[in-house]
Amino acid sequence: RKEVEQDPGPFNVPEGATVAFNCTYSNSASQSFFWYRQDCRKEPKLLMSVYSSGNEDGRFTAQLNRASQYISLLIRDSKLSDSATYLCVVNSANSGYALNFGKGTSLLVTP
Amino acid sequence: NAGVTQTPKFQVLKTGQSMTLQCAQDMNHNSMYWYRQDPGMGLRLIYYSASEGTTDKGEVPNGYNVSRLNKREFSLRLESAAPSQTSVYFCASRGGQDGGTEAFFGQGTRLTVV
Numbered sequence: 092r093k094e095v096e097q098d099p100g101p102f103n104v105p106e107g108a109t110v111a112f113n114c115t116y117s118n119s120a121s122q123s124f125f126w127y128r129q130d131c132r133k134e135p136k137l138l139m140s141v142y143s144s145g146n147e148d149g150r151f152t153a154q155l156n157r158a159s160q161y162i163s164l165l166i167r168d169s170k171l172s173d174s175a176t177y178l179c180v181v182n183s184a185n186s187g188y189a190l191n192f193g194k195g196t197s198l199l200v201t202p
Numbered sequence: 203n204a205g206v207t208q209t210p211k212f213q214v215l216k217t218g219q220s221m222t223l224q225c226a227q228d229m230n231h232n233s234m235y236w237y238r239q240d241p242g243m244g245l246r247l248i249y250y251s252a253s254e255g256t257t258d259k260g261e262v263p264n265g266y267n268v269s270r271l272n273k274r275e276f277s278l279r280l281e282s283a284a285p286s287q288t289s290v291y292f293c294a295s296r297g298g299q300d301g302g303t304e305a306f307f308g309q310g311t312r313l314t315v316v
Binding site: 135 | 233235237242243244245246247250252260292294296304305307308309310
């Protein structure tokens with residue numbers, strides 16, 4: 092079983108829609124949590140860190156539930172430019188804090 | 203700002219050939235990583251170096267070797283390339299000691315083994 096699981100999608104939504112991505116992780120010793128964004132044929136880039144209390148950055152809201160080992164990302168008022176693959180990322184001290192990636196969720200925002 | 207630089211960007215190898223992928227970062231980061239990305243598989247860790255002078259295996263190390271040449275550079279070597287090593291390879295680095303910091307990625311090396 093992969094350490095980080097995501098629904099691969101694809102999610103096809105119209106502009107202006109709200110979309111939510113979910114992610115579960117298996118290692119209870121995981122310490123840090125992130126959402127990365129990857130555009131086609133590009134490198135992953137940090138979208139936002141995920142904090143225990145939940146955090147918001149503009150149209151993006153991330154939540155963490157340590158008891159359920161569950162992370163979410165909510166995107167409000169979707170833009171065409173939000174089309175990308177969203178990667179759930181978790182790390183722990185076990186492997187030098189190397190990032191463990193989910194397979195990614197593909198989002199396509201249509202006009 | 204250079205960040206993380208990988209070379210080459212593209213490479214075609216014949217089965218059995220060897221090559222070294224180069225990675226350098228200019229952010230004074232302690233930790234460096236090599237990942238491969240295959241369709242439907244996501245990014246998988248090949249090797250990592252938590253600090254200068256140390257290297258450790260990740261999830262898929264077979265067929266690869268690494269060298270942490272100094273704090274800036276972390277190279278990945280394929281001694282005898284196989285078609286199964288056709289992939290996109292990403293190098294990454296991060297600073298800090300507690301894992302809570304952002305990782306920065308190079309632009310990737312697209313490797314095809316024929």
